[in-house]
Amino acid sequence: MQHSPPPPLLDIIQSATEPIITIDSTQRIVMFNPAAEKVFLYTAEQAIGASVDILIPPRFRQVHAEHILRFERTGHSKRQMGTGMPLWGLKANGEEFPMEASISQVRTPTKIYCSIFLRDITERQQIDQALRASRDELTRLSNALLHEREQEKRHIARELHDDIGQSLTALTMELSQLEASLPSNPADASGHVAAMRTLIKSSFTSLRRIASDLRPVMLDDLGLPAAVEWLISDFSSRYGIDAEIHVDVGPRCLSTLVSTTLFRVAQEALTNIVKHANATHVLLDLHCTNTKCTLIVQDNGRGTTPEHLASALPKRLGLLGIRERVRLLNGTVSIHTRPDQGLRLEVVVPLDQPTP
Numbered sequence: 001m002q003h004s005p006p007p008p009l010l011d012i013i014q015s016a017t018e019p020i021i022t023i024d025s026t027q028r029i030v031m032f033n034p035a036a037e038k039v040f041l042y043t044a045e046q047a048i049g050a051s052v053d054i055l056i057p058p059r060f061r062q063v064h065a066e067h068i069l070r071f072e073r074t075g076h077s078k079r080q081m082g083t084g085m086p087l088w089g090l091k092a093n094g095e096e097f098p099m100e101a102s103i104s105q106v107r108t109p110t111k112i113y114c115s116i117f118l119r120d121i122t123e124r125q126q127i128d129q130a131l132r133a134s135r136d137e138l139t140r141l142s143n144a145l146l147h148e149r150e151q152e153k154r155h156i157a158r159e160l161h162d163d164i165g166q167s168l169t170a171l172t173m174e175l176s177q178l179e180a181s182l183p184s185n186p187a188d189a190s191g192h193v194a195a196m197r198t199l200i201k202s203s204f205t206s207l208r209r210i211a212s213d214l215r216p217v218m219l220d221d222l223g224l225p226a227a228v229e230w231l232i233s234d235f236s237s238r239y240g241i242d243a244e245i246h247v248d249v250g251p252r253c254l255s256t257l258v259s260t261t262l263f264r265v266a267q268e269a270l271t272n273i274v275k276h277a278n279a280t281h282v283l284l285d286l287h288c289t290n291t292k293c294t295l296i297v298q299d300n301g302r303g304t305t306p307e308h309l310a311s312a313l314p315k316r317l318g319l320l321g322i323r324e325r326v327r328l329l330n331g332t333v334s335i336h337t338r339p340d341q342g343l344r345l346e347v348v349v350p351l352d353q354p355t356p
Contacts, residue, residue: 019118025111027052027068039120041092052116057090068114071103089118097122172200224259224286225249228266232284235270243282250288258349261325262286262295268318269297269345275318277301277343291351298344303337322347329353 013020019036023029032047040047040055047054053061089099100119105112179193219227225247236243254262266284273279279301286295304312313319319335322345326333331349 022113022115023052024113055090057088057096060088098125168200168204219263224254227263228286231266239274241279241282246285248287252290252351257353261329262293264325265295265322265347268322272318273299293349295347300342303339303341303343305339309337
């Protein structure tokens with residue numbers, strides 16, 4: 001027999017957009033609102049009087065019955081069901097669906113009634129799955145783009161070093177031959193040769209700098225420690241900023257992916273210091289264990305407040321690039337800064353990376 005709530009409450013339950021089901025102490029359905037009819041595909045006449053088990057997949061029925069009994073014994077008026085994991089409902093056509101549920105109980109002098117409030121989360125789970133798939137695809141795309149960019153930089157750096165560098169070397173040799181064949185007192189000609197040799201030397205310097213900025217050959221040939229030491233030495237000599245470096249990459253051989261990421265992070269951090277910090281001293285510390293590498297870049301510059309840094313971060317493409325590179329390796333980035341106390345960038349990257 002259907003339990004009849006007071007008329008105003010019954011109107012609210014019947015007009016609710018989410019399923020509401022009431023069961024008695026024997027776990028028989030005594031109230032089944034229209035929203036429950038739409039979700040479970042039972043009419044109220046079919047459901048009322050039946051065991052609540054008809055709405056639960058067989059493998060969950062025993063657990064659900066024990067949960068209801070424990071809830072009744074507690075005397076609590078309401079509780080969330082299935083905390084931390086979705087529950088599953090069973091429709092009349094045999095289809096299962098995920099749902100969220102909360103339960104409340106009302107005690108009369110003779111009986112206990114439990115009302116179960118449900119929400120079908122099928123659509124939400126589908127959206128979550130689509131978002132995860134999209135995020136995974138974007139991660140794979142970002143990895144592929146970074147890999148292609150590094151490959152292109154490596155190619156251009158090699159071309160500059162091998163092709164144009166050899167041409168400049170040959171030109172220098174030709175100038176030497178030309179200078180040897182000049183008349184004995186070629187004042188003007190010798191002046192032009194000297195000027196050309198100066199230009200070639202300057203071009204060599206620019207060429208090496210451009211190639212190294214693209215991708216240092218030593219990163220591929222000598223590894224990360226040598227590349228980082230060159231980076232900090234070049235930074236100090238180019239900008240006149242005192243630099244201190246500590247490098248210990250440990251016993252493991254670093255992968256190309258990890259080495260490239262840490263080098264690019266250090267490179268971008270030093271570039272940001274030049275642009276924004278007005279620092280006179282920089283510390284770069286790279287330490288690796290068997291499981292992870294930690295890179296710290298710290299300056300004594302002007303610093304800023306954490307709030308200002310958070311608001312400026314979307315405009316700092318360098319810091320955003322650091323975060324993205326490290327995120328793709330399942331690493332972490334932390335930034336600590338205070339006004340007039342500089343900025344400390346700490347990056348932690350796990351050494352065991354999933355196969356792309």
